[in-house]
Amino acid sequence: MHTWSDTLRFAFQPVVNLTTGVVAGLETLARPETGDILAEARRDPELDRGLAVSAIRAAVRKESLLPLHVNVFAGTLADLGGLPRLDGAVRESGRMPWEITLDIVPPYTHVPHQALLAAVAALREQGFRISADGVGDGDVPLRLLIDMAPDLVKLDASLLVRSPAVRAMRTLCDEMGALLCVEGVETELQYAAAISAGAQLAQGELFAPPSRLAAAEVYVPPRRPGGGAAPRSGPPVREFVRPAALLPATASAGQVRMILTGSPEVSGVLLIDGRGVPVRSVHRSRFLLSMSGRYGHALYADRPAFKLGDPPRTVGVDATAWEVLDVLAVGDRSRAADDVAVVDRHGRCVGVVRLADLVRALAESRVEEAAGLNPLTRLPGSDAITGEVDRRIADGRTFALSWLDVDHFKQVNDGAGFAAGDDLIRAVGRTLQDTASGSTRVGHIGGDDFLVLADPEGLDPMASSVLDAPWSAAGRPVTLSLATVLCTPGSVTDHREAAACLAPLKQAAKSLRGASWVLGRAGLPGHEVRRGAEPAAAPARWAVAEPGRA
CATH class of the missing domain: 3.10.580.10 (CBS-domain)
Known part of the structure; x- marks a missing residue:
């Protein structure tokens, strides 16, 4: 008597690391010769468990050393309390559980969430890695996704046309400690969009179609300059992991x-x-x-x-x-x-x-960073600072964003010459750099304008270093104005909102006499004047009678 296993074969599709271009794993895909066994497995948890075991054994027969991605329905895990006896089957095949990523696929509707979370916790305790499949195109609730805390999140390539949503998912993945994978990548345009949106892994026909033989090499399009720049603190090692x-x-x-x-x-x-x-x-x-x-x-x-x-x-x-x-x-x-x-x-x-x-990756990031440096001060431009602002907002950190400039700088250039003005700008930049410590970031956004991103405790030393110094250009005394907005978690949503809060504070600082410093708090009205004097009252205008009039 024939069983479902007699007519079932498996194909393998590579999961590609977008940073290194190497195959990070293989997804096993059931290919029945007759019938719709996947539809049956969706209704029959024991059949679905049997498919997972068969997928692992099929990979062993192909003698692949690559980590495996094995599909299993969310309902199966909830109904069976995990995947009984899978751990033993994996070890009998000469594998270890941590070499297996379980792709949990929809539907999630009508699946008891607590039972699913308990099953996921048990599998993770055994060493299996967990992937949430069909996110964004399926029915997985966001709260359930967060509670699952998967090691990997898989999105469909159709979502790449909504790149802000994919970037938001990358931010969420960073919060959960997960990697982001895009499935179904078929064109180089989608590949470029996946990199731009921050995805670390991808799979699809562009790299290699599903095949009965496990592919160790894939086609990867050349990276375009400027794509996927890493933060200065260093790209996470998870982006470079190869199979061991x-x-x-x-x-x-x-x-x-x-x-x-x-x-x-x-x-x-x-x-x-x-x-x-x-x-x-x-x-x-x-x-x-x-x-x-x-x-x-x-x-x-x-x-x-x-x-x-x-x-x-x-x-x-x-x-x-x-x-x-x-x-x-x-x-x-x-x-x-x-x-x-x-x-x-x-x-x-x-x-x-x-x-x-x-x-290679660090060299590329340094080249990209150097291209964004201001040629006068060799400080990074606004993109580097605003990118770090967004990261701190995503991390839920309190920070202070400051805007510093030279008072009446046009008069400095007109009166002392542009060379003296350049010397002054370089000196201010050096002072800011010398004062910066820890996580403080200094940027030169053009002309006489500087941005400083710091922790709140670093504000006073920075302000004293630049406001108390006796600045001059070609012997002409010069003063500086400083505006700071203090941002607590939840007070701003991105760097644009922080910059909008900072703009009126800059105007308030520029209205004061002498070296000035104005401090405000995002989301709250008013500001505090920490340095500077109120402008003197304007002189009264006296009317003069015209000749011939009383």
Whole structure:
């Protein structure tokens, strides 16, 4: 008697890392030869669970070392309280749960949310990664999405025409600690839009169609200059994670050699303990050099690979690219090019990052940043500051945004000459830079206008440094005006609203005599004058009688 498994085949579609251009995983897609088994699985939780197990076993038969994405209906998880016996099936296949991402697909309507959340928590405890599929085009409630706190959120490419919505989803993903993936990318225009909107992963026909053979290489269009600039604090390491080649700590040197010789793209193997924690790192070149020496194979093939490895270098999944470089800079210089293992909060390996990927991305970000520097002061322009303002708003941080300029600067240029004016601007910029500390950011937005983004406790030192200094241009005394708006969480929605709050404060500061400083609070009326004197009363106008009139 034939069963559904007799006519079922699986295809694999790559999930592509948009930063590195490499395959980050494979989504397994059921391809029945007859009938609509997916419609049946939607109604039958046990059938859906069986499909998930079959998908994992199918990938093993293809001998793919890449992480897997396996689809499962939200209703199945709620009905079964998770996926019973999946953990055992995964380990029997030679995999680990943290190599499997469960794509939870709609519908969510009529699914008991508490039962679903309990099932997700149980699967996450076993080590499985969780993906929310069909977000934005399905029926997943926003509150449920936040409560699920998935590791990955998948959006349909049709939403790219609404790029502000996709960027908002990227912000939400950052808050949840999730990656954003765009599905169904078919054109280079969609690819560019996905990068511009901040997506880190993508899949679709553009890169590679679903195939019976797991693809390790895909087509990735060339990146356009200026796309996806990283924040100055460093792009998150999650954007550079590659799949790791993992073996148990008890693996022999012969097993490691089989992986390295059979997969040229693998630069090293991580040996992990039963919990998935890296305990040894085996580097390709050093390992194969040891094995290729005289009697090397005879000496090492059956011995534990552990003896030919090095202590692993690890970083947390929330680290930045700069922190990875700090890890590589410490210790033996011969290991500077080793892969760095990325671990989750439990210490389990979720992938590796390579030095070449980090250096390339950081170099590109520095070039883009340099292109935006003001040529006079070498300070960043408004885009860098406003971008950081938006990040602090998204993070729910209190901050102070200040606008500083030179009083009557046109008169300075007209009276002392533009060279003296340029010298003054450079001196003000240097003073602001010298005073900046911690998270303070200084920008030169053109002419004599500067922006300063700081924490509230950094305001007084900054104000004193620029307002108390005896400024002059070619011997002519000069004063400065400073306006500050203090923004608390929820008081502004973006940098445009913060700038709108700042504009009237600047006008108030410019109306005062001498060095001035006006402080206001976003969302509240009025302002506080911290420096400066009220303008003198205008002289009275006396009427003069015209000749011939009384």
